[in-house]
Amino acid sequence: MLVGRGALSFKTFEVSGKNPTPSHERLLERLEQFAFAGIDAQEEGAVHGWVAPDHLFDGDFASPKVFRGQYALFALRIDTKKVPGPVLAAHTALAIAAACEADGVEKLPAKQKRDLKREVKRQLLAETPPVQRAYGVFWNVRARKVFLQSTSKAVVEAFRALFERAFELNLEPHSPGMRAAQFARERGLTQALREARPLALYTSDRALAAV
Amino acid sequence: MSKSDDLTLALERSFLASEFLTWLWFRCEVEGGVFDLPSGGVSLAVEDALSLASWDDDALKASLRGGAPTRRPEAANALASGLLLKKARFILARDTREWLFSLDGDTLDLSSVKVVDPDAEEDEDEDPLATKLAAGEELRGAIDALYGEFLAQRLDGAWDRVEVPRLREWVRFKLEHASKQVGVA
Numbered sequence: 001m002l003v004g005r006g007a008l009s010f011k012t013f014e015v016s017g018k019n020p021t022p023s024h025e026r027l028l029e030r031l032e033q034f035a036f037a038g039i040d041a042q043e044e045g046a047v048h049g050w051v052a053p054d055h056l057f058d059g060d061f062a063s064p065k066v067f068r069g070q071y072a073l074f075a076l077r078i079d080t081k082k083v084p085g086p087v088l089a090a091h092t093a094l095a096i097a098a099a100c101e102a103d104g105v106e107k108l109p110a111k112q113k114r115d116l117k118r119e120v121k122r123q124l125l126a127e128t129p130p131v132q133r134a135y136g137v138f139w140n141v142r143a144r145k146v147f148l149q150s151t152s153k154a155v156v157e158a159f160r161a162l163f164e165r166a167f168e169l170n171l172e173p174h175s176p177g178m179r180a181a182q183f184a185r186e187r188g189l190t191q192a193l194r195e196a197r198p199l200a201l202y203t204s205d206r207a208l209a210a211v
Numbered sequence: 212m213s214k215s216d217d218l219t220l221a222l223e224r225s226f227l228a229s230e231f232l233t234w235l236w237f238r239c240e241v242e243g244g245v246f247d248l249p250s251g252g253v254s255l256a257v258e259d260a261l262s263l264a265s266w267d268d269d270a271l272k273a274s275l276r277g278g279a280p281t282r283r284p285e286a287a288n289a290l291a292s293g294l295l296l297k298k299a300r301f302i303l304a305r306d307t308r309e310w311l312f313s314l315d316g317d318t319l320d321l322s323s324v325k326v327v328d329p330d331a332e333e334d335e336d337e338d339p340l341a342t343k344l345a346a347g348e349e350l351r352g353a354i355d356a357l358y359g360e361f362l363a364q365r366l367d368g369a370w371d372r373v374e375v376p377r378l379r380e381w382v383r384f385k386l387e388h389a390s391k392q393v394g395v396a
Contacts, residue, residue, distance in 0.1 A: 008324040009320070068338050068341045069344070071344055179362075
């Protein structure tokens, strides 16, 4: 099971928008529509999509599997494919040397070098397997809260963009600053927040040089 | 105030999160770490893996792990040198349950959350996965409520007058204790 596996680490989001508590039917329909579709053999970059909660290749969004207790469970799959720069440079150098030898010349024209590099990259991409990752998601639909089992900035950004597109909803990540601003606004304490300065606990004259 | 004003203010006041972690540490040591939250009482303790950092661009950092780090002289000295708690492993208890977790002083994200309930009984009607996720969400709610309690004090007029001197007194006390530990009193 991808969702809830091991010790939990997660980022929390508030859901808002026109219909922030979608029905089970709509939720399943949108998961299907934005399901992970794979990465092209010769494509470089990252591809995102939803998978069902069991494992990386689980494309079966069956209702009993997705809806557990008060949660909707699914996962964000991200496949990335990239040819490492030094590997591309080494293979390109070999291809250029082979072409020079075949043509009986010392140097190749710039255009021919570029074409060779493009062809080498195409071949290497076809041979490079994608890095496949998936991150559990649990959504308390009624409470309008979504939890993503990753705190990595890149994963959070990819998740937020896909979630907002797939469900046509807005996601606001929990952040201490935003919560403070909201807290202050609701209680008429915005001026106090504006005037807050970082806490200085300095007693440096007493700090122990010996420790 | 608009949402973009909120965002600007939020970015400028992101130092509040590490102040919050430091304040939790202070409350745990000075007042026993018992908090009466709207969702029920909790008790809290700072457990391990302390990361402290100063609040400037070229941040000074200190990490302490193992051997009751909150009581180490290095922890007192770091606080006295102006460092605040950036990350730590905490333990929170409510009724018979305990949560072990790390709390991040930049984002307040929770990580490595483990829930222990020695009194939990197998209930065939209960879904253990849903129960585990709900426990994670409950912890999130408790931390948010604690942050709310901190903000209420932080934005109150009495913060500078009452709470800051108490925090400084706590650091002074820790430092004196540390001096005795290392024999430089």
